[in-house]
Amino acid sequence: MRAIVFEERGKYKLKEVPIPRIKEDDVLIRVDTCGICGTDVHIYEGTFPANFPVIIGHEFSGIIEEVGKKIKNFKKGDRVTVNPNTVCGKCKYCRNGKENFCVAIPGLGVNYDGGFAEYVKVNESSVYHLPEKLDLETASFTEPLSCSLHGIDLAEIKPGHSVVILGAGPIGLIILQLARISGADKIVVTDPVKRRRELALKLGANLSLDPTKVKIEKEIKTFLKEKAEVVIECIGNPSTQVESLNLVEPGGRVIWFGVADPQAEVKVNPFYIYRNEITLKGCFVNPYTTERAIKLLAEGRVNVKELITHKFKLNELDEAMQVYRKNKERIKILMKPEK
Ligand SMILES: [Zn+2]
Ligand SMILES: [Zn+2]
Known part of the structure; x- marks a missing residue:
């Protein structure tokens, strides 16, 4: 598959990499849309620490391609989005209703491979079904809306x-x-x-x-x-x-x-x-707000369509980053990993 891999601070390559191999409690998602967030720009500029090499992008939606052996709630073809801020579930904060302070908070697209790729693997605990009336592009706003x-x-x-x-x-x-x-x-x-x-x-x-x-x-x-x-x-x-x-x-x-x-x-x-x-x-990330974000998007209570000003393919990352930094009229930029 093609993916944007950051090999070190501020240095990336668009390259062919193997499709991620899922474990028994993972799902493999074919990415439809991945929003560009300030965090991605900071990693691109080399000012944000990440776990290199890493595929960035954390605001994504897509369609399930494959599920691990233990997965019961998802199947191939399901339309989904994810909460990229995964937590351990075991530390003091996770056990006390403050999971955004989880000592092990490892973000998809920062510490683990994210959505600027054709496929991404995600643990089942971070995956959410989309209601039928919620389209994939709109659903890519789930994470910023949940925050x-x-x-x-x-x-x-x-x-x-x-x-x-x-x-x-x-x-x-x-x-x-x-x-x-x-x-x-x-x-x-x-x-x-x-x-x-x-x-x-x-x-x-x-x-x-x-x-x-x-x-x-x-x-x-x-x-x-x-x-x-x-x-x-x-x-x-x-x-x-x-x-x-x-x-x-x-x-x-x-x-x-x-x-x-x-x-x-x-x-x-x-x-x-x-x-x-x-x-x-x-205010740090999105504790327990992902389901509410999906509902608000599905019901059209929050208008995000109006916020989309640009869409780019994976081979246009430099262009997308230029727009992000230089074009004052831009609002939300989406990456579309399809070929
Ligand atoms: Zn974000
Ligand atoms: Zn924790």
């Missing part, structure tokens, strides 16, 4: 709350729709790119702001008449992360969803946090 659901759970949005979302990339635009479903009253989205701001309005935002043109703190206060109950930073930029703390009202919650540079540091005013009882939460 976003975890963020929304942590944000504790109640009906009538106002929400500010910083960044209208794929995640910001999904979080926006989940905030709407959660009963948010006013939702404000900020992004420097016009196309993204327009899409935010189409997908349910009440106001979209260009942070390069206006003072967003002032605009938001004018629009909401106050600060927001919830602010979700979906960029991972130290300056917007600090800004997020100034946009939330006393007693409110700030979620830092965007992935920051591991070396980055920010300056915050501890007295301000103390005096205003600001709750700041990080």
Whole structure:
């Protein structure tokens, strides 16, 4: 089969490799679609550690080609997606309802071979059936949607709350729709790119702001008449992360969803946090949210079709990465491993 194999940091080859051999509790999936995520870009750029050599790509859907001897719940031809963040099930965190902190969390597409290939092998415990009305391309959004659901759970949005979302990339635009479903009253989205701001309005935002043109703190206060109950930073930029703390009202919650540079540091005013009882939460991957993500996609409650701006084949990875980094209008890029 053909696969994109990263042999070391920032170096890959598109090459013929053997189709993975499955064990008795694995399934072999023929990949239909695999989304490009920031993590893939970081591995491509050589800034993210991975278990080389490795086939990257973790947001995928496909059709089962073969099942191991012990498999009862899946058969050849089943349409499926996966939760790539597999866990051990044995450590303290797995046993206490916090599997995203599993000491052995080994990601498909980072530590184990993932979906930028014609086939991928996955342990049965990570595989999920797709409802009939859910198409494979839409289903490839299951993982980013499940991560976003975890963020929304942590944000504790109640009906009538106002929400500010910083960044209208794929995640910001999904979080926006989940905030709407959660009963948010006013939702404000900020992004420097016009196309993204327009899409935010189409997908349910009440106001979209260009942070390069206006003072967003002032605009938001004018629009909401106050600060927001919830602010979700979906960029991972130290300056917007600090800004997020100034946009939330006393007693409110700030979620830092965007992935920051591991070396980055920010300056915050501890007295301000103390005096205003600001709750700041990080948000890491997708504990127990995969089934909910599949349901929301199947019912069309979250529109991801609008987010797809580009599709590429395996031999076009460099082009896809160029688009990811240089094309400001791009939102979600999908890889289609078929020949
Ligand atoms: Zn991802
Ligand atoms: Zn564990």
